[in-house]
Amino acid sequence: MKQLQPALTRYRVMAWATGVLLLLLTLHVVLQVVQFDGPSFSWAGVFEEPGLDDAVPGAGHVIPILHGWLYLIYVVTAVDLWMRTRLPFVRTLLVVIAGTVPAMSFVAERWVTKRVQPMIDAVQPVDASAAP
Numbered sequence: 001m002k003q004l005q006p007a008l009t010r011y012r013v014m015a016w017a018t019g020v021l022l023l024l025l026t027l028h029v030v031l032q033v034v035q036f037d038g039p040s041f042s043w044a045g046v047f048e049e050p051g052l053d054d055a056v057p058g059a060g061h062v063i064p065i066l067h068g069w070l071y072l073i074y075v076v077t078a079v080d081l082w083m084r085t086r087l088p089f090v091r092t093l094l095v096v097i098a099g100t101v102p103a104m105s106f107v108a109e110r111w112v113t114k115r116v117q118p119m120i121d122a123v124q125p126v127d128a129s130a131a132p
Contacts, residue, residue, distance in 0.1 A: 004084055004123065008116050011081045012109055014074040019105035021067040026102045028052040028063055074099045078112075085116055 032051040052059035075096050082092040091111075098108035 004116065004120050007077070007081050007084050008113065008120065011074075011077045011112060014070065014077045015099070015105045015109035015112075018067065018070050018074040018099045019103065019109075021063060021070055022099070022102050022105065024052070024059075024063050025067050028060060071099050074105070081112065081116070085119060087112070087115060 028051040032049040035049040035051070050060065052063065078092065078096050078099075081087075082089070095108040095112060098104035
């Protein structure tokens, strides 16, 4: 259980970063669909629309790339935390998949924190000066 608190903190930061960027990516794609006014709907035509590029130049390229790289780091931190805590494997797999569903990484982060924090509290030494 050594180094459990830093591993949890790394996971929580990556869960939030991945979740925020996935929400931005989702907003970008939704804006592309809304902006599309072609004669017939095709995904190829939709992805030619500017999306968030109108508001933030370059966002159409930066956000997907950043989310992809941060998701990979998210997976590594989730697996690292699993190796340290041995939470149920299937649930850990669901936590990893949560990084691909908008807003679910926030839910997964709360679930993981709720399970791991008691482990951290159990390992930390009790302060003798706090006792009556």
